[in-house]
Amino acid sequence: AQSVSQHNHHVILSEAASLELGCNYSYGGTVNLFWYVQYPGQHLQLLLKYFSGDPLVKGIKGFEAEFIKSKFSFNLRKPSVQWSDTAEYFCAVNTNQAGTALIFGKGTTLSVSS
Amino acid sequence: DAGITQSPRHKVTETGTPVTLRCHQTENHRYMYWYRQDPGHGLRLIHYSYGVKDTDKGEVSDGYSVSRSKTEDFLLTLESATSSQTSVYFCAISEGQPKYYEQYFGPGTRLTVT
Structure with missing residues (x-):
């Protein structure tokens, strides 16, 4: 079955630290990523989306993600987090294959301390 | 933010009673979706609609029915609520098929079945 894995359940960072949240999916065909x-x-x-084209996608609020097809990954990054990124x-x-459905990972809770 | 409203926003009901949740959009988008969000599961698709009176099942459709008589409204009905249906329910909309368009989410309805 197709699935999405988010490896980090809870991430705790201080303000100004860099962020990378992992996301891997299990499907070998064409994917759209969010x-x-x-x-x-x-x-x-x-936050951001990937349909095709440049695998480095920039989104809102300074977030970006990189699609690496060979690794089935779409990791989210931000160079410097703020307290308001807690979410x-x-x-x-x-x-x-999924058709209309979006398959979600279980989520990662980010806590940013000021 | 996309023009999506959900009603009610909170509801407590008893086991065995029928419940209807409403999603209303002002974007004139063709696709509408109902998801449920549960801790440790992320979001899972219940049903979706690809036009007026055109609906289909998602991953977790058992115990739920839907109706769409107008473009702007998508109703989710629990015919006989059970405690396992205690959840947060999100409506989403998209302009077209997910392989071309992103989905936008409503504010959610928190349903508690006692």
Whole structure:
């Protein structure tokens, strides 16, 4: 079955530290990739997306992600986190096999201390 | 933010009672989705719609039905609520097929079945 793995369940960082959240998926065909963020008590917001083209994708709020097809990965990065980045982050994948569904990872909680 | 509203935002109900959740959009998007979010599971697709009166099942559709009589409204019904359906329910919309368009999420409905 297709799946998305987010390796880090909870990440704790100090402000200004660099961030990298891992995301791997299990599907060998064409994929569309997404990162969503959910701030406490709020709905999911799209951070960035990859459909095709340049594998280095830049999103909102200084986030970026790199699609590495050979590693089935789409890791999220930010050079310097802020306290306001405290949230839960979800990686999601759409595949031709999945059809309409987005397959979500279980999420990574990021806590940033000031 | 995409124009998506969900009602009610919070609901407590008893086992065995019927419950209907409503999703309303003002974007005139063709696709609408219902997901549930549970700790340790991320988000999972319940049902989706690809047009008025056109719906299909997702990964966790058992115990749920949907209806879409107008482009802007997508209803999720729990015919006889069970405690396992206690969850946060998110509606999402997209302009077209997921392989071309991203999904935008509503604010969520927290449902508790006692």
